[in-house]
Amino acid sequence: MDTSSNDTMSSLIDSALARLREAGYKITNARRTVLEVLCQDNQHLTSADVIEQVEARDPAVGRASIFRTLELLTELAIIRPTYLTPRTPNYIVMPESGHHAHIICPQCNKITELGDCEIEDLIEQIAERQGxxxxxxxxxxxxxxxDCSD
Amino acid sequence: MDTSSNDTMSSLIDSALARLREAGYKITNARRTVLEVLCQDNQHLTSADVIEQVEARDPAVGRASIFRTLELLTELAIIRPTYLTPRTPNYIVMPESGHHAHIICPQCNKITELGDCEIEDLIEQIAERQGxxxxxxxxxxxxxxxDCSD
DNA sequence: CGCCCAATTGATACAAAATATCATTTATAT
DNA sequence: ATATAAATGATATTTTGTATCAATTGGGCG
Incomplete structure (x- = not known):
């Protein structure tokens, strides 16, 4: 049985919760549940996806709290909305480093995550130049x- | 008087209109007006911004057509929604090359556009490796x- | 140029997504 | 354990986006 992805997931949650607490926010049931959903390996969830999955885990969590949590997490850069589909944000959980890269196929919408990549050095250079x-x-x-180019 | 930004703007519009036509779509008043608004130098407009500015230019253009146009332009990759603010897409016009980079300050939300940058070579490499x-x-x-780091 | 006709439009009605409000509950520091 | 400010869930409401459809229009063709 492969536990590595679960380890990754739980450490992501732990890190996210720690960042939340450090910023002075309480760790509530609603927030933890939203983070659990977001940290599952099926990333890139829309708000509707999040609502549905949170509902499944704990029907007591209200819609409004889910939106509030998404907003808060975005503000703290713990999650980041992306735009795979027009007009519907998809949320991804950002690692503590704050770096994320992925490839999207515009035909089939398949997402390939790029772990740490060489981009980071280049970005450091740009950042330095721009001060x-x-x-x-x-x-x-x-x-x-x-698959799509055939 | 500085006309360079106007030149850039009008060539952006021309290129966008050409791409529209090439894809087999008609150049209509609604579409041209939306593109004019989007190509102004104050980029990163929300759909609400676009609606407001199109309304100001030509009240005859209907809301539905504005949304339809934003969707079509996104599909054709002529514009691209970004998510600078949580949950509200901001639209930018993509150049014909399809490459765009910018810096956002999370404190003041100031956006610094990065013209052509060195990232492109690196992206070519990644693309080749991933086939x-x-x-x-x-x-x-x-x-x-x-400004914000002081 | 002026006709044709599918593409596109604008208006209206509708559905979905997000937000404000507020009394009640809960996480945490002490 | 308790106090208290933060956060919640339910509800109502607003905002944003979509479906429908008769009327209009852009652009190719003669």
Whole structure:
């Protein structure tokens, strides 16, 4: 049995909860449940997805709290909305480093995550040149995947 | 008087209109008006912004057509929704190359556009390694700007 | 140029998504 | 354990986006 992805998931949650607490916010049932849903390996959830899955885990959690939590987590850069589909944000959980990169196939919408990549050095250079203190980045590459290019 | 930004703007519009036509769509008043608004130098407009500004230019253009146009332009990758603010897409016009990069200061939300940058070579490499045909990319760097870091 | 006709539009009605309000509950520091 | 400010869930409401459909229009063709 493969526990590595669960380990990754739980450490992601732990890190996220720690960041929440450090920022002075309480760890509530609603917030923990939303984070549990977001940290599952099926990432890139829309708000509707999150509502549905939170509902399944704990029907007592209200809609409003889910939206409030998404907003708070975004503000703290713990999650980041992305735009795979027009007009419906998909949320991803950002690692503590604040760096994330993925490839999207515009035909089939398949997402390939790019773990740590060489982009980071380049970004450091840009940041230095512009005189800013970087806190993270999001890189989206649009590319027709092998399956779709046949 | 500085006309360069107007030149850039009108060529952006021209290129966008050409891409529309090439894809087999008609150049209509609604579509042209939406593109005019989007191509102004104050980029990163929300749909509400677009509706407001289109309304100001030509009250005859209907809400539904504005949404339809935003959807069509997104589908054709002529514009791209981004998520600078939680849950409200901001639209940017993509150049024909399909490459775009900007820096956002999470404190003041100031956006610094990065013209052509060195990222592109690196992206080509990644694309080749993954065996995909890239059509563009969007890079967002989050960084505290000099004004905010004082 | 002026006709044709599918594509597109605008108006209206409708559905879905997000937000404000507020009395009640809960997490946490002490 | 208790006090208390933060956070919640339920409800009502607003905002945002979509479906429908008769009327209009852009652009190719003669």
């Amino acid at each position: 800013l203190e970087i806190t993270g980045h999001l890189l989206e590459i649009y590319g027709i995947c092998p | 995909l045909e890239i059509t563009g990319h969007l890079l967002e760097i989050y960084g505290i700007c000099p």
